[in-house]
Structures are given as C-alpha cells and as structure tokens.
Amino acid sequence: MHRPIETSPRAPGRGERVSGVAHMISTALTRPRIWRTTLPRGVPAWAVAVAVAVAGLVVAPLVSLVLTALSADLSGWARLAADVLPVALMETASLLLGVAVVTGVVGIGTAWLVTAHCFPGRRVLAWLLPLPLAVPAYITAYIYVEIFDAAGPVQMALRGWLGFRSRGEYWFPEIRSLGGCILVMSAVLYPYVYLSARAMFLTQSACMMEVARTLGAGRFELFRTVALPLARPALAVGLSLALLEALNDIGASEYLGVRTLTVSIYTTWLNRGSLGGAAQIACVMLVVVLGLIWLERHGRADRRYGLSTRRPRVAQPTPLTPGGGLLAALACAIPVALGFGLPFGFLVREIMSRGLVAQIDAAFLRHLGTTVGLAFAATLAALALAVVVVTAARFARHRLTEATRAIAGVGYAVPGTVLALGLLGPLVTFDEGLNAVWRWATGGRLGLVVMGSAAGLVIAYVIRFLPIATGSLGAGLDRVSAGIEDAARTLGARPRELVMRVQLPLLRPALASAGLLVFVDTLKELPATLLLRPLNVETLATLVYGHASRGAFEDGALAAMVIVLVGLWPVMRLTRGAEARMRAAPAG
Amino acid sequence: MPNASFVRRSLLAALAGCAMLGAAAPASAQGVVNVYTNREPGLYSATLDEFTKATGIKVNAIFSEQGLAERIRAEGANSPADVLITVDIGRLQEAVDLGIAQPLQSKELQQNIPAQFRDPDGLWHALSLRARTVYASKDRVTDKAITYEGLADPKWKGKICTRSFQHQYNIALVAAFIVKHGEAKTEEWLRGVKANLAKRPSGGDRDVAKDILAGVCDIGLGNQYYVGLMREGQNADQKKWGEAINVILPTFENGGTHINVSGAVLTKNAPNRENAVKLIEYMTTPEAQRVFADINYEYPVRPGIPVNKLVASFGDLKPDSMTVAELAKMRGKAAELVDKVGVDR
Numbered sequence: 001m002h003r004p005i006e007t008s009p010r011a012p013g014r015g016e017r018v019s020g021v022a023h024m025i026s027t028a029l030t031r032p033r034i035w036r037t038t039l040p041r042g043v044p045a046w047a048v049a050v051a052v053a054v055a056g057l058v059v060a061p062l063v064s065l066v067l068t069a070l071s072a073d074l075s076g077w078a079r080l081a082a083d084v085l086p087v088a089l090m091e092t093a094s095l096l097l098g099v100a101v102v103t104g105v106v107g108i109g110t111a112w113l114v115t116a117h118c119f120p121g122r123r124v125l126a127w128l129l130p131l132p133l134a135v136p137a138y139i140t141a142y143i144y145v146e147i148f149d150a151a152g153p154v155q156m157a158l159r160g161w162l163g164f165r166s167r168g169e170y171w172f173p174e175i176r177s178l179g180g181c182i183l184v185m186s187a188v189l190y191p192y193v194y195l196s197a198r199a200m201f202l203t204q205s206a207c208m209m210e211v212a213r214t215l216g217a218g219r220f221e222l223f224r225t226v227a228l229p230l231a232r233p234a235l236a237v238g239l240s241l242a243l244l245e246a247l248n249d250i251g252a253s254e255y256l257g258v259r260t261l262t263v264s265i266y267t268t269w270l271n272r273g274s275l276g277g278a279a280q281i282a283c284v285m286l287v288v289v290l291g292l293i294w295l296e297r298h299g300r301a302d303r304r305y306g307l308s309t310r311r312p313r314v315a316q317p318t319p320l321t322p323g324g325g326l327l328a329a330l331a332c333a334i335p336v337a338l339g340f341g342l343p344f345g346f347l348v349r350e351i352m353s354r355g356l357v358a359q360i361d362a363a364f365l366r367h368l369g370t371t372v373g374l375a376f377a378a379t380l381a382a383l384a385l386a387v388v389v390v391t392a393a394r395f396a397r398h399r400l401t402e403a404t405r406a407i408a409g410v411g412y413a414v415p416g417t418v419l420a421l422g423l424l425g426p427l428v429t430f431d432e433g434l435n436a437v438w439r440w441a442t443g444g445r446l447g448l449v450v451m452g453s454a455a456g457l458v459i460a461y462v463i464r465f466l467p468i469a470t471g472s473l474g475a476g477l478d479r480v481s482a483g484i485e486d487a488a489r490t491l492g493a494r495p496r497e498l499v500m501r502v503q504l505p506l507l508r509p510a511l512a513s514a515g516l517l518v519f520v521d522t523l524k525e526l527p528a529t530l531l532l533r534p535l536n537v538e539t540l541a542t543l544v545y546g547h548a549s550r551g552a553f554e555d556g557a558l559a560a561m562v563i564v565l566v567g568l569w570p571v572m573r574l575t576r577g578a579e580a581r582m583r584a585a586p587a588g
Numbered sequence: 589m590p591n592a593s594f595v596r597r598s599l600l601a602a603l604a605g606c607a608m609l610g611a612a613a614p615a616s617a618q619g620v621v622n623v624y625t626n627r628e629p630g631l632y633s634a635t636l637d638e639f640t641k642a643t644g645i646k647v648n649a650i651f652s653e654q655g656l657a658e659r660i661r662a663e664g665a666n667s668p669a670d671v672l673i674t675v676d677i678g679r680l681q682e683a684v685d686l687g688i689a690q691p692l693q694s695k696e697l698q699q700n701i702p703a704q705f706r707d708p709d710g711l712w713h714a715l716s717l718r719a720r721t722v723y724a725s726k727d728r729v730t731d732k733a734i735t736y737e738g739l740a741d742p743k744w745k746g747k748i749c750t751r752s753f754q755h756q757y758n759i760a761l762v763a764a765f766i767v768k769h770g771e772a773k774t775e776e777w778l779r780g781v782k783a784n785l786a787k788r789p790s791g792g793d794r795d796v797a798k799d800i801l802a803g804v805c806d807i808g809l810g811n812q813y814y815v816g817l818m819r820e821g822q823n824a825d826q827k828k829w830g831e832a833i834n835v836i837l838p839t840f841e842n843g844g845t846h847i848n849v850s851g852a853v854l855t856k857n858a859p860n861r862e863n864a865v866k867l868i869e870y871m872t873t874p875e876a877q878r879v880f881a882d883i884n885y886e887y888p889v890r891p892g893i894p895v896n897k898l899v900a901s902f903g904d905l906k907p908d909s910m911t912v913a914e915l916a917k918m919r920g921k922a923a924e925l926v927d928k929v930g931v932d933r
Contacts, residue, residue: 083927147792150802151829166803168746176790257752257790259932267754267923268655275658422663435666447859448666531655535622535648535668549653549792552823 043396043495051382051392052400054385055407058463061422062286062414068425069283072276078276085284089176091178092288095260098182100187100239100247104317106186107193107238108231110332112223115201116209118317119325125332126198130191130575132339134567136524138251139544139560140339141184142553145255148175181256185246187339192245193238195575199235201227220319240296241274247288248415250527251545261285262417262527269421282418289413342554344564350557357558364543368562371539374454375522378461381466382518383511385462388470391499395479405470413465416527418462423532427456452534460528465521477503513577516570523566615759621863623649624656625673626702627850630672635879639870642769645863661686665857670864672853673715676756678763681916683853690856694865700872700890704911705849713910714849715871715886716880719905720761721845723810723833725800731768734807734838735763736846740780748784749799749808751792753931755925757811757848762926763918767910772922778929789932794818794829801832811848812837816885844908849889 041289113119114126148154152165173179212226249273253260259267261281269278320328351357385410411419431448438446450456480503488502504511526541533542540559547556623634636647648668650656657679660669672683683689689711697706705714723736739748750758765774786805788813791798795817796808818830837845852868854861870876876930877888881896886894887905896906 079924079927083924083930087930087933089794149798151798151805151825155802167799168803174787177788180603255790257788257932269655424659426661428664428666431666432664445859446666448663451663452666452668530652531659533650533651537650540806548649552826554823 026077026587040226040270043392044403046494047363047388047392048396048401049409050385051389051404054389054466057459058407058411059421061463062410063422064425065279065286065418065422068276068422072274072280074493076277077280080280084264084268084332085281087259088261088281089284090403091258094178095181095185095253095258096243096246096292098245102182102186103190103242104235104239105195106190106335108197108228108235110190110335111194111197111201111231111502112227113328113332115198116222116317117325117328118319119328121329121333122317125329125336127572127575128336128340129194129567130571131336132188133191134520134571135188135340135343135564136250136526136541136567137185137188138255138526138548139246139563140188140343141252141255142544142548142560143343144175144180144184146345146553147342148180150215163438176255176257178258181253183338184252184256185249187246187335189242190335190339192242193235196234196238197231198459200230203494220330236296237300240292243292244289244413247285247292248279248417248527250415250417251285251548257547259287262415264419265421274306275421282421285415285418289415293413298451316368323376347557347561347564350554351561354554354557356555360558364558366406367538367540367543367559370454370537371523371541374457374461374539375519377454378457378465378522379515379519381458381462382466382469383473384513386466386473386505386514387504390470390473390477391495391503392472395495395498400582408470409467411463412465414464416460416464416525416529417531418465420531423456423460423463423528424451427451427459451532454534454537457529457532457534457537460532461518461522462523464525464528465518468517468521472510472514472517473507476507480506513570513574516573520570604649619644619863620648620671621860621867622668623647623673623867624660624669624671625649625651626653626656626679627651627673627675634883635876637872638875638879639867642870643818643866644862646865647867652762653780655880657683657686657688659713660688660855667855667857668859669855670860671867672855672860673850674853675718675850676755676760677714677849677912677916678919679803679849680707680849680851680853680912683855684711688856689853690858690861692854692865692868694869696869697872702889702891703910704907705851705889706824707913712851712853713868713872714851714889716850716884716889718848718878719812719837719845719887719907720757720848721799721810721812721902722807722836723797723815724807724836726808726834727834729834732835732836735841736761736838737777737841738838739809740777740784742780742784744784746784746786747806748781749786749796749805750789751796751809752789753778753926757793758809759825759844759919759922759926760848760915761809762922764840764908764910764915766918766921766925767914768840768843771925774922775929777923778931783931784927785931791892794826797829797833798826802831812899813885814886815902816896837903837905840908843910844906845871847907847912849912850886888898 006184110125110129114122116131146152150172155167155172158170159165162170175183206375208226208230209222212222212482217225247260247262249260250262250266254263254266261284264286265278265281268274268281298564319325330331382498389401389408393401414422427450431450431452434449435446438444450459484506485498488498493502507567523539524541525539526545530545531537538546543559544553544556544563547553549557623636632649636649639645640647655821656669656672656674660667660672660683663669664770667688672679672688674680674683684707691710692713693710697710705717706712724731724734752758753762762774762778765777769777787799792816793810794817796805796810798812799805800808812835815830815833815835818826821827839845852871854864854868858864873891874891874893877890878894880886881888881893881899885896885899887899894900
C-alpha cells in the first residue's frame with residue numbers, strides 16, 4: 001500500500017508515526033497472504049525466531065481473550081446483550097462520532113488556516129497547535145470538572161454576576177455528560193488530525209493550489225475543491241488514531257459518567273465478577289476496532305498522491321483582511337486554549353496555591369523513579385525488538401518475516417484494558433511453567449516471576465507501543481537507499497555488520513523519535529498499569545488516578561504536571577523538527 | 589541529537605530503574621505480609637504502620653480500586669497475596685465466589701466481631717461498618733427522617749443526586765432492598781428513584797455534597813464517613829461541601845439502616861499465613877478499631893469502641909438486622925436490575 005504522507009527525507013515526525021502505525025495495522029489485518037514453504041534466507045535464524053516470538057507475544061493475549069469469552073456462561077451473554085451492550089454500543093458510537101466530527105473539523109480547519117493564509121500569530125500558532133497531545137485525556141477530564149462543574153469557578157462567578165442562588169435557576173451545560181466527554185477528548189485528540197493534515201497540505205498543495213488560483217478559484221472554492229479532497233487520506237489516518245485513543249480511554253469516560261464499551265468491560269468484570277462476560281464485551285470491542293481500521297483503509301483506498309515534481313515546494317500563504325486575520329487567529333487559538341492552556345494553567349495554579357512543590361517527599365521521588373524506570377525499560381525493549389522485526393522483514397523479503405512485522409503492529413489498536421485482561425492468563429501460565437521447572441529442580445517455591453515483578457507490566461507496554469517503533473523504523477528504513485546496502489554487501493558486509501554499521505547509524509533519527517514517543521506513551525499509560533502492576537508499585541498515572549478516585553484530584557496535580565511536562569518535550573521536539581524542515585523547503 | 593552517549597545514558601537509566609523496581613519487589617521471606625487492598629491507601633497506612641511497629645512484620649501493599657480478587661484468582665497457587673482487604677461486602681463475596689478465600693477460625697476474631705458481620709464459615713471478617721446515608725441540603729430540606737423506600741417518592745422529582753448505581757456501595761443497597769422487598773418491588777423502586785434524579789449518576793459521594801452546595805439537587809446518597817473527611821480534612825473547598833449538608837440516617841420501612849462493611853479475606857494460598865492472621869486479628873484490637881473510628885469516621889465493628897464525635901452527631905445508628913452474608917447473595921441480581929432499569933442512563 002502506498003504511504004501518502006512524506007513529511008521529511010530523514011527523521012520521521014509525528015505525522016509519519018501516524019501513517020506508519022495505521023499502515024502496519026491495516027496491513028496486518030487485511031492483506032491476504034500466501035505462505036511459502038521455504039524458510040527465510042539471508043537472515044540469521046535467531047533473528048527470525050525473535051521476530052516470530054514477538055508476533056506470538058502480541059497474539060497471545062488476544063487468543064486468551066477469545067478463549068475466555070467462549071468458555072464463559074452463555075446465559076450471562078443473553079443478559080449482557082439485552083441490557084448492557086445496546087447502551088454501551090450507542091454511547092461508544094455517539095462518542096466516536098462526536099470526536100470524529102470535532103477533531104476532523106478543528107484539525108483540518110486549523111491546519112488549512114496556518115498553511116494557506118497569513119494572519120497575526122500564524123507561526124506561533126502552528127507551533128502551539130500540537131501541544132495538547134502532551135495532556136492525557138483523563139487529566140483533562142478531572143480538570144474540566146473542577147473548572148466547569150456546578151461548584152467550579154466558572155459557574156460560581158456566573159451565579160455571583162447574575163445573582164442566581166442555586167444551580168436550578170439557570171441553564172449551563174453539564175460537563176459530566178456525553179457532550180462534555182466529546183469536548184474533553186476532542187480538545188486533546190485533534191492534533192492527530194492537525195498534524196497529518198498539515199503535513200499533507202504543506203507538501204502536496206503548492207502546485208494544485210497555484211493551478212486552481214490560475215483558473216480563478218476563490219478562497220473557499222480552493223478549500224472545498226482542493227484542500228478537502230487532498231485532506232481525505234490525512235483525515236483517515238489522523239481520525240483513526242484519535243478514535244482508537246478515544247476507544248481506549250477509561251479514566252475520562254468513567255469520570256464523566258459515560259458508559260462506553262471500555263467502561264462496561266470494567267463494570268461487568270468487577271461488579272458482576274464476570275471475567276467471561278467482560279471478555280465477551282472485549283471481543284465486541286475488537287470488532288469495533290477492526291471497523292475503525294477498515295474505515296481508515298477505505299478512506300485512503302485508491303488515493304495515491306504522488307508528487308509531480310522531485311522537490312516539493314511549500315505553498316505561498318495568502319494574506320487575509322485584518323478582520324479575517326483576527327478571526328483566523330482566534331479560530332486557531334481556541335483549540336490551543338481548550339486543549340493545553342486551560343489544563344496547564346489549572347495545574348500551575350493548584351501547584352502554586354497548595355505549595356505542592358514543597359511537599360515532594362521520598363515516596364513521590366520513588367514513584368517518579370519507578371515510572372521513569374518502567375518507561376525506559378519498555379522503550380529499550382520496544383526499540384530492540386522493533387529493530388530485529390523490521391530489519392528481518394527487510395532482508396528476508398519473505399512472507400513469514402513480513403507477516404511478523406505486520407502482526408507486531410496490531411498491539412496499538414488493542415485498548416489497554418482489553419490487553420491487560422488478555423495478558424493475565426498467558427503471563428500466569430508462563431509463571432506456572434517456570435514454577436513447575438523450579439520445583440522439579442530444587443523442590444522449592446519460586447512465586448510469580450513475571451506477574452509478581454514489573455516484567456509483566458513492561459511486556460504489556462511493549463505489546464501496546466511496539467507498533468510506534470516498528471512504524472517509525474520501517475518508514476526510516478524504507479528511505480535508506482538500496483544502493484548503500486548493495487555497496488556494503490559488495491564490500492563483504494554480513495547482515496549483522498550491515499545492520500550495526502550501516503543501517504543503525506542511518507536510522508538514528510528514527511530511533512530517537514520512536515523512542516521518545518514510546519517513552520511518553522508508557523509514562524501516560526493508565527488502564528493496563530492499574531491492573532497489572534505488582535505490589536508496592538505506583539506510577540505517576542496511577543498516583544493521579546488514586547488521588548482523583550479519593551475525590552482530591554488537586555493533590556495529584558504535581559504528578560499530573562510531571563506527566564504533561566515530560567510529554568511536552570517530544571511533542572515540541574518533533575514539531576520543531578518537522579516545521580523547520582518544511583520551512584527549509586523552497587517557497588513557491 | 590542522539591548519539592552513542594545518549595544511548596549509554598539511556599541504558600544506565602534503564603538499569604537503575606530496574607534495580608529500583610527489583611528493590612521494591614516483595615520477597616516472600618519471613619517477616620512479611622502482602623496485602624491487596626481496594627481501600628484508599630491513606631485510610632490504612634496509619635494502622636499498617638502501627639502493626640509493623642508492634643510486630644516487626646513488614647507490610648507490602650498494592651492499592652487498586654478494582655480487579656484485585658480477579659487478579660488473585662488468575663495468579664493462582666503462586667500468588668503473593670496473603671490478605672485481601674476490601675471496602676465493601678460485594679468484593680468480599682466476590683472473593684468467596686472466585687474461590688480465593690480460606691476459612692479462618694480464630695477465637696479472637698469470633699470474640700471481637702459480632703456474628704452478623706462475619707462469614708459463618710470464617711471466609712471473611714468485617715473490620716468496620718459504614719452506613720449508606722442521605723445527605724440533605726441544610727438550606728432547602730427540612731425532613732429529619734427518611735426511608736430508603738421514600739427516595740422513590742415523586743416529591744423528590746429532580747432533586748436527587750447519586751454516584752453511579754453500578755458502584756459497589758449502591759449495588760449493596762439495591763441488594764439489601766431485594767432482600768427486604770423482592771425483585772419486582774425493587775425494580776419499581778429503582779424506576780421511581782431514576783425518575784427523581786437531578787442529573788445522570790456520576791462522580792463520587794463527595795460530589796453529591798458538592799452538587800447539593802451548588803444547588804444541583806437537594807438530597808443524595810452518600811456514606812457517612814465522607815462527611816467527616818470533608819468537614820475535618822485539609823481541603824478548604826471540601827469543607828464547604830461538607831458544611832452544606834446534614835446527614836440523615838435513613839431506614840427501611842420496618843427495619844434499620846443499611847450497613848455495608850469493609851473486611852478482610854485470608855487468601856487460599858497465602859504464602860505468609862501466620863502473619864496474615866496476625867494482621868487481621870490486629871485490625872480488630874481496640875487500638876486499630878479506634879483508628880477506624882477517629883481517622884476514618886467509620887463505625888467500629890467491635891462492640892464497645894466509641895464512635896467519633898462528629899459521626900455520633902448524625903444520630904444513633906440502628907443497623908438493619910439482615911446479615912451481611914444474606915445481602916451479598918443478591919449482588920448479581922442487583923447489578924442486573926440496575927442495568928435493566930437503566931438507572932445510569
């Protein structure tokens with residue numbers, strides 16, 4: 001399949017991670033395969049073995065989940081289907097639809113404005129617009145409730161000004177609602193669409209825009225006839241990622257009282273004590289995920305946007321009238337304010353007014369250390385495995401290694417809750433095997449090695465975020481010209497040397513950006529961490545969740561701030577890199 | 589830009605992180621007890637520290653609101669968990685249903701805990717009691733007494749707030765209602781309550797007080813101890829929420845107040861069984877029970893321990909006579925009815 005977005009000749013940016021991931025997932029799930037009987041050649045056997053093992057690791061929780069669902073009591077299923085599923089499906093569908101519309105309009109609109117037009121603050125806004133990516137949805141949800149709830153400052157002030165005494169005397173939108181949930185999620189997820197749309201507009205539109213202008217197209221006609229059709233593949237990629245994230249969320253929807261599929265999995269499992277029922281809902285959810293991926297693929301189908309020139313030019317933005325410019329600036333500033341300014345400002349205020357910095361204690365530092373340690377371990381493991389999987393696929397050019405590379409891309413589509421649920425079985429089975437061997441050898445009791453340590457958690461992170469690494473490295477590797485490899489081989493380089501001395505050095509930028517993204521996503525991860533962490537282990541995310549579930553989110557403001565700040569770093573780095581490269585391209 | 593030293597630094601940091609995790613991982617050596625709890629850690633840490641001081645046994649804990657019993661079951665014979673401490677009878681019963689509980693016959697526990705509040709076979713023991721009360725606006729509600737049945741009275745139309753009815757506290761209340769009145773009447777009652785709701789159920793019990801302060805609703809369901817935590821805690825906002833409400837101890841018609849329990853389960857495969865029993869017994873000593881009363885604002889399960897002054901001011905608690913074990917059996921039915929009526933929709 002053709003990858004339509006090319007943001008850069010060297011280091012891949014966020015937009016590419018986007019297309020990379022979606023590409024891997026859709027390839028994994030939809031491309032038919034014919035198996036050859038020969039084994040891959042040109043690659044050391046251990047590398048093939050590792051790649052196959054990785055694929056097995058990714059598939060194991062899914063298989064275990066389906067088995068659990070099938071072995072469960074079917075009478076329970078009838079009740080679920082009657083009472084729980086219709087609501088959960090309806091709520092999920094409404095949420096996804098709402099998020100799709102809002103992120104689509106905001107993402108594409110702002111990307112078009114900052115690309116095609118000149119207005120005050122354009123450069124700064126282009127750089128600010130991706131920042132909400134750094135704020136997890138669950139943190140935004142807690143903050144929005146604090147601010148917009150009936151007892152929050154906004155409604156308090158409103159009552160003060162207008163002289164109302166109670167909530168019943170006036171109308172104000174309820175933040176704990178489906179609408180509120182759509183607002184919260186869209187506020188932090190629109191950058192997925194923005195980034196892919198901006199990359200598309202920047203690299204693709206110059207020639208077409210000029211042609212359209214020459215033919216007398218007006219400003220809106222230009223948007224409608226050139227920009228929108230152009231944006232379709234970018235929209236498909238960006239939206240599918242935003243929607244996968246929305247589907248994965250548990251913290252925000254649970255807190256805002258929206259009964260999505262993910263929330264239903266939780267309540268079915270925990271209030272009814274029915275793991276089987278939860279697994280059944282999880283399977284329904286996987287069908288929804290497949291649907292999203294199909295949409296993504298369908299949205300891009302048959303749209304190939306090859307460049308007409310070898311060196312793409314950046315379109316020359318056209319100026320707007322002073323009034324129009326102000327409106328455009330406002331339209332771009334509002335999403336930034338909602339998705340980043342408000343949460344960030346709130347956290348700063350809470351930290352200052354409560355003197356939270358002074359309250360940093362040994363326990364907080366230990367949790368910080370744990371979080372960073374886990375994130376580093378997961379990042380290194382994901383990168384190492386991704387290198388093996390991707391290079392094996394590249395050298396062997398064999399269906400087996402291609403398939404493993406594709407399967408490795410599935411994890412990102414599996415929501416954390418579902419993944420944790422599915423992993424429980426395989427991890428414990430593995431531990432029981434270890435224990436059996438240990439007992440046979442020493443007669444002693446070993447205990448849980450994987451589940452009882454952080455290893456189980458790291459495995460979950462790797463499965464979930466490996467696609468980010470394989471996507472990014474795959475895209476990077478595709479750009480290494482075959483000529484370089486051929487030259488190295490001619491000079492007698494073996495595969496190992498080729499990887500170590502030629503490809504890895506060339507892949508360094510891709511490795512760095514993939515590493516950053518895996519690191520940040522691990523840091524933010526909540527659902528799987530909640531369910532799989534061992535004794536005495538807290539991460540920053542579970543710390544925030546713990547405070548919030550105690551009804552005292554403000555006390556967790558510091559932990560939340562650290563998550564946001566650490567997340568900001570890669571977002572800014574990647575944006576800066578991408579913007580600089582785009583600007584470096586010759587203007588038209 | 590990344591370079592060799594970047595990679596080296598990352599590697600070092602990762603190793604350091606692993607070492608830290610290794611240090612935090614519990615060893616199942618002597619002198620340890622591993623606790624899985626869905627109680628908020630702040631509520632227990634004082635008692636656990638005292639226990640360590642008194643016995644020298646180190647306590648390892650993991651807190652998660654949900655999923656712990658299921659996890660112990662999945663972990664099977666090798667699970668490190670010795671004790672499961674939960675905030676609710678539903679969770680205790682779930683542990684029993686999943687087969688992860690071990691019967692515990694202890695003279696001391698039988699002396700300290702009234703029979704109504706422990707499993708007949710010793711599979712679980714309650715540690716403290718909590719009443720499902722009604723929070724009522726000081727300004728707008730004059731009623732001094734209320735029944736659970738009365739919550740469906742149309743006079744409260746648009747005036748009731750509550751957290752999700754699928755939450756364990758409300759499920760336990762609905763289960764108790766089924767024990768009292770049967771399924772059909774409970775369904776009717778749920779429809780009545782749903783019709784009276786001011787907003788869709790969400791948030792926690794403290795949010796109910798907050799919404800009453802803001803005038804979203806006049807009454808709501810909440811556990812008694814949150815009021816103590818709000819009024820006498822550190823958070824200035826929450827003080828205002830707590831001060832905005834009166835606490836009414838509701839009763840069933842011809843019955844008493846619905847009581848939920850926090851309790852402990854000795855796990856089937858507890859690797860540190862002796863220490864676990866010591867911990868559970870310690871929780872019922874007068875010292876530990878006083879902590880439940882004064883720091884957590886709960887009702888002590890052990891008779892003769894005074895309740896906190898603030899809690900005493902809510903009135904004399906008259907617990908309903910049904911055994912907690914009876915109520916626990918109706919939990920699944922309760923969850924189904926809540927879904928069927930769609931209270932949370």
